[in-house]
Amino acid sequence: MSAQVVADDILKIAKRRGMPLTPMQLMKLVYISYGWYLAMHNDKLFNDRIEAWKYGPVIPNLYQATKRFGRGEIPTDLVADGPISNPSMEAFYDSIVENYGKYSGIALSNLTHRQGTPWQRVFQTNVMSTEIPDEYIRDHYQQGLDARRATPTPA
Template identity: 25%
Template sequence: MLQANAEEFCTECRKPVSYHLQKKTVTRCIHGKEHTFQLTEAVCDECGSEMNLPGLLDTNALETDEQYRSAEHILSVREIKTLMRLYNLGKAPLSLAMGFGEVTIARYLEGQIPSQEYSDRMRKALASPDFMKSLLEENRDKLKPAAWRKGMESVRQLEGIASLSPPLRQSIAEVLSRLGEVTPLLMQKLLYYIQGLSLALHDQPVFPEPCQAWIHGPVYPGVYQVFRDFSFNPIDDDRFAILRETENTLTEEQKALIHLVTDTFGLYGGKVLESVTHSEDPWITARSGCPADTPSSTELSQQDMKDWFLRLGTRYDLRSVEGLHQYIQDAAFCLFHPIQ
């Protein structure tokens, strides 16, 4: 690994010197098409000349490969490895399941760049267990029974994610991308606030799934099933490549709202937000007459959610980070410092 400020020999200074790393813009022609790359270069701290470091050419080759694939929407080696783990298939079985030659995936892992057609097929399998299921059925005779069963079992395990609507999957992906570490409890509360604020500010939901008034606050049952294995731990799993690869159905307005929620509510723990939702009318109304420790599948009314956030909007600026922070702080203060 290249380390800035280490010492290497400079051919201009003729002695070992310290250096720093920076990015340079390089334009190269690949297959008759010009591409611009941001590549790492090492610069001598004494004379300012570019230095040739051990391993730098390998770093540049990797940067060029990744940026070229990204520009051309070609699957990366990392994504192909994720596809293998996702469906629990080795190189040869995955090649055959995809309808490729038996050694195709092995060649891709060694650095050969897939054709656009083959890349698109693998990307679709990353995003859609149903598509992968159809490929496994189509190519069943080419696979050993054990490999086929492993692939189909993986498809079955992924069906819960695929059953979520595309805008809900995309919303979850945005949250994970924005925050990194998110527990299932926090995810549920963020989805609730995304939906509620959208109903009030945009007069429409972001996703169609209903929200239920569970003991621990508003919950989207399908999302609970997908993430239940993580319990109180941060969500992290190769299966969620499906979320990232979901075709984007969100508007820029909806993405901006999701970012607003993650930048405010996302800074608080799931238990804090659970307590806040327990003080809000939509959850209280849906739980009316239900003992505190009794499970319930009663749905929160979207009209109640809209009305609640519209009322909040008369006291707080719900379109601003400052306004939402103020609401959360006020709500949390009242919960933990009740008037005697």
């Protein structure tokens, strides 16, 4: 699977919810999906390269596909109606959109810039194309999974 397929599926779910997304929001939602999937399944969600850019993790192929929209919303009329590419992933993507889709692109970028994040571990000012290793991404999101599992659920 490619990051573009994941992005298309996330856009379909966001469209159903009436939530238009900017390219930056979409980029971060695809990255966050990748991180949670990697931690949960110890497997890649897609094979595209993830790099540390100024505004956080970027999937260059997805950036190229969405940059024409600039800072504006991706027009929902360009998003196909119908089922997502892999129906077994719908609940997973829906959870990502539910939990993170309400945040602006800048807020999501700030989330990926926190101390100890995979981006923060490899980013260097004025250095482009530094790949973020999967082990950093997996470890970061695994910590999140472990923290959620350790938190008791209310009765």
